[in-house]
Amino acid sequence: xxxxxxxxxxxxxxxxxxxxxxxxxxxxxxxxxxxxxxxxxxxxxxxxxxxxxxxxxxxxxxxxxxxxxxxxxxxxxxxxxxxxxxxxxxxxxxxxxxxxxxxxxxxxxxxxxxxxxxxx
Amino acid sequence: xxxxxxxxxxxxxxxxxxxxxxxxxxxxxxxxxxxxxxxxxxxxxxxxxxxxxxxxxxxxxxxxxxxxxxxxxxxxxxxxxxxxxxxxxxxxxxxxxxxxxxxxxxxxxxxxxxxxxxxxxxxxxxxxxxxxxxx
Numbered sequence: 001x002x003x004x005x006x007x008x009x010x011x012x013x014x015x016x017x018x019x020x021x022x023x024x025x026x027x028x029x030x031x032x033x034x035x036x037x038x039x040x041x042x043x044x045x046x047x048x049x050x051x052x053x054x055x056x057x058x059x060x061x062x063x064x065x066x067x068x069x070x071x072x073x074x075x076x077x078x079x080x081x082x083x084x085x086x087x088x089x090x091x092x093x094x095x096x097x098x099x100x101x102x103x104x105x106x107x108x109x110x111x112x113x114x115x116x117x118x119x120x
Numbered sequence: 121x122x123x124x125x126x127x128x129x130x131x132x133x134x135x136x137x138x139x140x141x142x143x144x145x146x147x148x149x150x151x152x153x154x155x156x157x158x159x160x161x162x163x164x165x166x167x168x169x170x171x172x173x174x175x176x177x178x179x180x181x182x183x184x185x186x187x188x189x190x191x192x193x194x195x196x197x198x199x200x201x202x203x204x205x206x207x208x209x210x211x212x213x214x215x216x217x218x219x220x221x222x223x224x225x226x227x228x229x230x231x232x233x234x235x236x237x238x239x240x241x242x243x244x245x246x247x248x249x250x251x252x253x254x255x
Contacts, residue, residue, distance in 0.1 A: 106160070
């Protein structure tokens with residue numbers, strides 16, 4: 001039988017596929033954590049948020065959640081943009097916009113969690 | 121003018137459980153991404169107010185933001201919680217597909233219905249336990 005030669009992709013699709021799966025597996029425990037902490041905080045939001053992030057486990061989980069979910073989300077949004085936007089210039093504009101928005105939001109959110117952890 | 125047959129358009133396409141769960145996975149993903157961005161900036165806004173908690177007039181905030189969303193609050197909350205659980209359960213289904221499990225047509229249909237039932241159950245349990253459980 002003739003062996004079919006598969007040309008390797010010259011673009012970044014394969015690595016995105018793998019990163020999306022790895023971050024999806026990492027999101028499973030974080031989703032369970034955010035469900036329970038959401039129920040906990042909703043008891044008395046104004047009093048609990050300040051105390052909540054003082055616990056090291058909660059601060060670490062919140063930082064991981066922000067970083068991994070925005071990473072996972074930016075890859076997902078990139079795939080959606082690649083599927084539905086055909087104009088090349090617009091496509092790259094939206095992809096770069098999503099990437100920059102995700103990075104800026106992640107840095108600002110992590111800094112805020114660290115601040116709440118330290119003053120809480 | 122153009123007599124060529126076109127592929128089935130979204131309006132006349134017969135919905136089945138596979139296409140429904142697939143498009144809902146995307147839509148819930150976009151909703152969750154937007155929620156995460158807003159939530160992060162809300163935490164930034166919260167963290168950088170000095171002694172916000174100590175100021176008693178801030179506790180029952182009567183600002184325009186809360187007033188607009190108050191009537192829709194539980195509807196929005198339920199939608200967001202069910203989007204989270206839907207993406208969670210359907211994501212596990214996708215991960216199982218990636219390791220090669222559950223590809224049969226009937227199996228895929230059954231797991232799709234199971235995902236929707238689990239989503240509704242988990243969302244209701246979460247919202248209700250937010251009311252009932254006191255720590």
